[in-house]
Amino acid sequence: MSTHIDRREDVNPEEGERKYGDVPFADTTNHKYPIDTPEHIRAAWSYIHHKDNAAKYDSDEVELIKDRIRRAAEKHGIDVKDA
Template sequence: MVRAVKPGRKRDGRLGPPEGYPKDPDKYGDPANWKYPVHTPFHARAARRYFNEPRNRAKYTPEEQTYIDKKINEALERFGVAVKIKGGQVEDEAATIQADVPINKDIDKMTFDELLLVFLGKNRLASAHGIDPAVVSVDKETETLLAGTVKQYSVLIDRQERRVEHDCVDFKTNRAVGRLFCKHLGAFLMRVDRQAALRLLRELLRGRDRWTFE
């Protein structure tokens, strides 16, 4: 196992935090150069995505890469986003991270499954498809409010209040912190009006850090 070593100063490093960003170096994957901020779920996901790029990793020694990977992974875990590095490879769940801010793709042209992939990751998307439609109930469907149940769990999505409420264990203890979906929410959205679901998912993708997931 490669020992983690804090990065040294780099030629392209910043002298201080970017405007509007934390002044605490500990809020960065690379604190010496004020790079890869990890102070919010959005920034932690972005840090993971950008540091996965070979051209960015190449600026650091293997020991420094291990340090930055560890800092980013710790932040993602704290925010409830499951992602790991094993042998230099990102596990499947990191598909969520890669898709978080689509590159070279217009959000308005993304398909329903592509949008769900952002919020579910590959494994949970497959699980959502596997849920029997008979256990999904959409009880209320308006322009601003979606409500119902999946199995014994309740679902409420309020576009006006920007709030997603759900009570399964995976969502409550894990996914909600990272503002991501569990398989039940995925299955629920598969049963609502497709255009309404697309509008919601695009709205969330553009600004879910302004939403409350609880």
């Protein structure tokens, strides 16, 4: 599995910081999918399982994002299942 996510041309990483603040993101390069609260973790899990969102990444990047969300969910005591 890759440990890096490429910079997306369709995203301004500063927008994620502006919207969510200095929080951990599952996509650390583009500041997408915040994983700082149970609500954000559940939303991130849901969004990355939408085909149109996942299609913006390589398959190994999607797996890295899912892995980061899973680890955050475990840390917060949230049970996530693959869709």
